Amino acid sequence: MTHLLRRRFPGRLLALTLLGTLISIPFFWMISISFKPRAEAESPDVLPVVATAQNYPIVLDARPDPATNRYLGMRYGRWYYNTFFIALGVTLLQVLTSSMAAYAFSRIQWRGRDQVFMLYLATMMIPGVVTMIPNFQIMVWLGFVNTYHGLIIPAAFSTFGTFLLRQFMLSIPPSLDEAAQIDGASHWHIFWEIILPLARPGLIALAILTFIGSYQSFFWPLVMLNSEDLFPISIGLLTLDSSYGTQTEMIMAAATMAVAPLIIVFVIFQKFLVKGLQMGGVKG
Amino acid sequence: MANVTLKNVDKTYPGGVKAVADFNLEIPNGEFVVLVGPSGCGKSTLLRMVAGLEEITAGTIRIGERVVNDVPPKDRDIAMVFQNYALYPHMTVRENMAFGLKLRKFPKQEIESRVREAADILGLGDLLDRRPKALSGGQRQRVAVGRAIVRKPEVFLFDEPLSNLDAKMRTQMRVEISRLHQQIGATMIYVTHDQIEAMTMGERIVVMKDGVVQQVDSPVRMYDRPANRFVAGFIGTPQMNFFNARIRAEGGSLVVEGPGDSRLPVPETQRAALATYRDKPVILGLRPEDIGSAAAEQLANAPRIRAKVEIIEPMGAESYVHFNIGGTPFISRVDAHVTFQIGQVAELAVFIGKAHFFDPQTECRIETVSAH
Numbered sequence: 001m002t003h004l005l006r007r008r009f010p011g012r013l014l015a016l017t018l019l020g021t022l023i024s025i026p027f028f029w030m031i032s033i034s035f036k037p038r039a040e041a042e043s044p045d046v047l048p049v050v051a052t053a054q055n056y057p058i059v060l061d062a063r064p065d066p067a068t069n070r071y072l073g074m075r076y077g078r079w080y081y082n083t084f085f086i087a088l089g090v091t092l093l094q095v096l097t098s099s100m101a102a103y104a105f106s107r108i109q110w111r112g113r114d115q116v117f118m119l120y121l122a123t124m125m126i127p128g129v130v131t132m133i134p135n136f137q138i139m140v141w142l143g144f145v146n147t148y149h150g151l152i153i154p155a156a157f158s159t160f161g162t163f164l165l166r167q168f169m170l171s172i173p174p175s176l177d178e179a180a181q182i183d184g185a186s187h188w189h190i191f192w193e194i195i196l197p198l199a200r201p202g203l204i205a206l207a208i209l210t211f212i213g214s215y216q217s218f219f220w221p222l223v224m225l226n227s228e229d230l231f232p233i234s235i236g237l238l239t240l241d242s243s244y245g246t247q248t249e250m251i252m253a254a255a256t257m258a259v260a261p262l263i264i265v266f267v268i269f270q271k272f273l274v275k276g277l278q279m280g281g282v283k284g
Numbered sequence: 285m286a287n288v289t290l291k292n293v294d295k296t297y298p299g300g301v302k303a304v305a306d307f308n309l310e311i312p313n314g315e316f317v318v319l320v321g322p323s324g325c326g327k328s329t330l331l332r333m334v335a336g337l338e339e340i341t342a343g344t345i346r347i348g349e350r351v352v353n354d355v356p357p358k359d360r361d362i363a364m365v366f367q368n369y370a371l372y373p374h375m376t377v378r379e380n381m382a383f384g385l386k387l388r389k390f391p392k393q394e395i396e397s398r399v400r401e402a403a404d405i406l407g408l409g410d411l412l413d414r415r416p417k418a419l420s421g422g423q424r425q426r427v428a429v430g431r432a433i434v435r436k437p438e439v440f441l442f443d444e445p446l447s448n449l450d451a452k453m454r455t456q457m458r459v460e461i462s463r464l465h466q467q468i469g470a471t472m473i474y475v476t477h478d479q480i481e482a483m484t485m486g487e488r489i490v491v492m493k494d495g496v497v498q499q500v501d502s503p504v505r506m507y508d509r510p511a512n513r514f515v516a517g518f519i520g521t522p523q524m525n526f527f528n529a530r531i532r533a534e535g536g537s538l539v540v541e542g543p544g545d546s547r548l549p550v551p552e553t554q555r556a557a558l559a560t561y562r563d564k565p566v567i568l569g570l571r572p573e574d575i576g577s578a579a580a581e582q583l584a585n586a587p588r589i590r591a592k593v594e595i596i597e598p599m600g601a602e603s604y605v606h607f608n609i610g611g612t613p614f615i616s617r618v619d620a621h622v623t624f625q626i627g628q629v630a631e632l633a634v635f636i637g638k639a640h641f642f643d644p645q646t647e648c649r650i651e652t653v654s655a656h
Binding site for chain 2: 173175176178179180181182183184185189193194197198
């Protein structure tokens with residue numbers, strides 16, 4: 001493939017390389033600064049002159065900050081736990097609800113199905129900030145403010161997820177459902193034993209996207225949480241900035257650690273993500 | 285085992301499209317019935333209605349003594365083999381076959397023994413742990429049949445099961461399904477658009493067109509006595525030749541005045557029926573093997589027609605020769621050793637005793653009832 005690309009579209013390859021480099025610059029910049037000592041932190045050098053890993057133990061609260069001789073008091077362990085707990089909960093529930101909705105929208109015939117689906121899809125057009133306040137109000141009524149469920153439940157339902165999986169399920173031949181029906185399967189059996197296993201690439205793709213999305217979510221947790229015990233990493237990082245002024249190298253070390261799990265997840269599952277999103281190629 | 289009865293069955297789709305109109309058929313226990321017709325004739329719809337995958341608009345469907353109109357597919361005691369096999373791709377052959385039994389909570393040993401038995405019948409013993417992806421088309425179809433037979437249902441439904449196979453495989457599977465029917469003796473309803481499958485497999489054939497039954501008969505009777513022009517043209521390859529003709533009285537007898545000024549005597553058995561058509565047009569139907577074939581040529585006093593050779597298709601043992609007579613093309617099935625030249629005008633014997641006559645308006649068969 002790479003050979004082909006190189007031979008046939010040298011211009012395209014160049015453009016992609018350039019774009020890739022451009023996108024990567026801030027990322028490498030972040031990593032580079034995280035290894036710089038305080039004295040170099042604000043310098044424009046691309047690489048640290050004296051590389052040091054000391055920022056990491058400081059951020060992790062294993063060592064005091066040499067500048068102030070005080071511990072930063074960051075609770076990385078707790079934040080990781082919160083982030084993973086919330087992201088995994090959201091992912092699990094969202095994949096489950098989306099796949100059930102997708103099944104209803106793709107495998108069951110009911111009057112007005114496609115109209116309802118279009119209406120449901122139309123909700124994707126509404127920007128999140130518009131529903132932020134009403135959603136928050138609902139959370140207040142439910143007593144979900146400053147709880148895990150306040151972060152997990154509203155994110156457990158997704159129009160995009162339903163859409164993605166519906167398209168996926170539409171590519172599975174309907175004769176499989178009919179064969180299963182004759183074999184004696186109920187809708188639950190068909191969903192659970194036939195459609196879900198066949199929609200696996202789609203489920204994995206949605207799970208990865210949801211996990212990443214939830215991991216990165218910032219504004220909703222910011223609105224919903226005030227107890228530091230519940231903070232995910234995205235909010236936790238804020239404390240660094242506000243309590244100790246701007247210590248760029250510390251922030252960068254903290255940020256690098258924050259994105260590291262995501263990158264690992266992405267590298268491991270990247271293959272599934274690509275496969276899952278190439279829905280056209282799915283055969284039943 | 286059970287008989288299947290369809291009474292006044294109608295299917296109209298929302299939007300008013302009529303797929304099946306007033307369908308009546310009684311299928312006795314153990315019979316192999318083939319529904320055949322061109323695409324869109326309603327044959328698959330009918331099968332799906334028997335399966336319960338499609339609701340019926342009117343009428344009754346009975347399996348055994350039970351009216352099954354509102355019975356869900358799983359409780360109809362039927363099994364169906366689909367055109368695209370519909371095997372569960374994520375399950376092995378064994379799991380595919382066992383799925384229905386598992387859902388019906390059969391004991392494990394019983395499932396295993398039934399799967400084994402079916403696998404033996406179909407020669408799938410070595411493939412039980414494979415996934416459908418790793419099987420050839422013919423093997424997949426066999427698994428689909430296996431999935432049906434493990435359940436030991438009252439009725440088997442086949443929806444064009446051989447359409448996705450290559451010609452050689454199709455011939456082989458045709459024989460296998462026929463053998464299976466003899467072996468297990470269950471009632472089978474088989475849908476196809478291929479008249480050769482219908483002829484070779486069916487004990488009875490139902491020819492359909494535009495949702496309406498054209499004829500229900502045994503293969504041989506259907507071939508020999510097609511009820512109308514459509515059936516006559518549909519059953520048999522190459523198809524029956526049709527000529528616009530006119531019945532004339534001549535010397536106290538009747539003759540058929542055909543294309544190219546040909547005059548053929550009306551066979552004695554048909555005289556009574558054709559007497560009312562004197563000086564009226566009819567459609568004369570002659571099968572390719574009844575013009576210029578060895579059998580026709582050997583007849584004493586066979587009437588003859590003169591036609592021009594246009595194309596010759598050698599098939600090995602025989603040749604299909606395309607002729608033209610007075611602007612009407614027709615095909616004759618002749619022995620391969622009889623040589624014709626393209627452009628030659630040949631004189632061909634006609635087996636007039638086997639001629640078919642159809643009314644040009646109704647396209648129905650004209651015949652003397654007592655003759656048969």
